[in-house]
Amino acid sequence: MTSKSANLSAVVFNPSSAPDFLPRTQLRKLQLERLRRIVQRAYHHVALFRSRMDDARLKPETIHDLEDIGRLPFTVKTDLRDTYPFGLFASPMKDIVRLHASSGTTGKPIVVAYTKEDVKVWTSVMVRSFSACGVHDGDIIQNAYGYGLFTGGLGAHYGAEALGATVIPISGGNTQRQLMVMKDFGVTAICCTPSYFLHLIDQAAEEGIDLRQLPLRAGIFGAEPWTESMRQRIEAQSGIKAYDIYGLSEIIGPGVAMECQCQNGPHIFEDHFYPEIIDPRSGRPLPDEEEGELVLTTLSKMAMPMIRYRTRDITALTSEPCECGRTLRRIKRISRRSDDMFIIRGVNVYPSQIETALLRVEGVLPHYQIVLTRDRDLDIMEVQVEVTPEVFTDTVGALEQLQGKLSKSIESMCGVRAHVRLVQPKTIQRSEGKAKRVLDQRKM
Ligand SMILES: [Zn+2]
Numbered sequence: 461m462t463s464k465s466a467n468l469s470a471v472v473f474n475p476s477s478a479p480d481f482l483p484r485t486q487l488r489k490l491q492l493e494r495l496r497r498i499v500q501r502a503y504h505h506v507a508l509f510r511s512r513m514d515d516a517r518l519k520p521e522t523i524h525d526l527e528d529i530g531r532l533p534f535t536v537k538t539d540l541r542d543t544y545p546f547g548l549f550a551s552p553m554k555d556i557v558r559l560h561a562s563s564g565t566t567g568k569p570i571v572v573a574y575t576k577e578d579v580k581v582w583t584s585v586m587v588r589s590f591s592a593c594g595v596h597d598g599d600i601i602q603n604a605y606g607y608g609l610f611t612g613g614l615g616a617h618y619g620a621e622a623l624g625a626t627v628i629p630i631s632g633g634n635t636q637r638q639l640m641v642m643k644d645f646g647v648t649a650i651c652c653t654p655s656y657f658l659h660l661i662d663q664a665a666e667e668g669i670d671l672r673q674l675p676l677r678a679g680i681f682g683a684e685p686w687t688e689s690m691r692q693r694i695e696a697q698s699g700i701k702a703y704d705i706y707g708l709s710e711i712i713g714p715g716v717a718m719e720c721q722c723q724n725g726p727h728i729f730e731d732h733f734y735p736e737i738i739d740p741r742s743g744r745p746l747p748d749e750e751e752g753e754l755v756l757t758t759l760s761k762m763a764m765p766m767i768r769y770r771t772r773d774i775t776a777l778t779s780e781p782c783e784c785g786r787t788l789r790r791i792k793r794i795s796r797r798s799d800d801m802f803i804i805r806g807v808n809v810y811p812s813q814i815e816t817a818l819l820r821v822e823g824v825l826p827h828y829q830i831v832l833t834r835d836r837d838l839d840i841m842e843v844q845v846e847v848t849p850e851v852f853t854d855t856v857g858a859l860e861q862l863q864g865k866l867s868k869s870i871e872s873m874c875g876v877r878a879h880v881r882l883v884q885p886k887t888i889q890r891s892e893g894k895a896k897r898v899l900d901q902r903k904m
Pocket of ligand 1: 720721722727782783784785786
């Protein structure tokens, strides 16, 4: 038995995870109580929410059962920008113990706030997240999420400490030091973006470190969309289990949802975050199993309650029972955000579709970039993808054949032709945080 499988069998039930297993009727009762309270709070303390409710002639008392949530107004990202910096706070600054901010691509960041109670809730959902994937006290967690205004670093940090694990607050970047620490400190679990972990895999290979021989057994990966094919690549190359964690600063940070050891999509911590799926065009609620935009309501957040926040993440809710016994519904892995979609020659394309199409083909590495250009009036999509060194030194004929295979795979996946350019390993720039998959050079 290798050291990895020995560690995997050592799963300990954490008492903090009890809410994960609440009977549904009890959970719904709790959700309704909390929903009524949070809507009252938002109505009486957040001017924007109150005016929208008044415009729609709604009162907080409108909420009689959970389905009534569908009558409440949505909150969108621009609401956070328009009320910058503190306009959506429901608590006075003296009760707020922490601020975080996320940088937008343009202009001002969005600012989020936490009371002491909110930080406790956040910590508790992170403890439940680690426990869900079998990480427990005694584990040594390398936290390579960025520390600072970004919620990833501190969110995972407090959760790991409260779990009783040993946390190494290494933050992002400095790949060589990351590997040294991983090896010398006997790290058993790592938190970072999946694309950064791929970078660590590469660098380890270069330094002659075999990740399979290290005690590292679990990766808690999030903060960017990734695909099932990417998970398979990561697991095959490193010998660890790769788990998907979901969260966003507007709601709380990491720890909104987390995969259990069955690895079949993150369970939403529904006692704190109420999920809905809507048709992104009409705003109409959709039933479980149907794909649409994820909308979340914070049921317990005091400093900044979010009512029906549109995440722009495309997924489906499933109420199918999970083998782990958790009663929490799951979301399908989020591999695309409506924000990431680009339009090429009139066709909607998501980077995750390209990723899946590429990783289906043998000889290709999970590093790619999509470059969009325009020649006169014609949009051109070039997909640059790294291939293994063995493939790269192959004959011209073999390379052309691979190129053809990849183009075909992309066309059948997305319905649009792409020019595929095979590049040497390490040609595409590595990210130390979230990967930048699309370079759109069409805007003059
Ligand atoms: Zn499960």
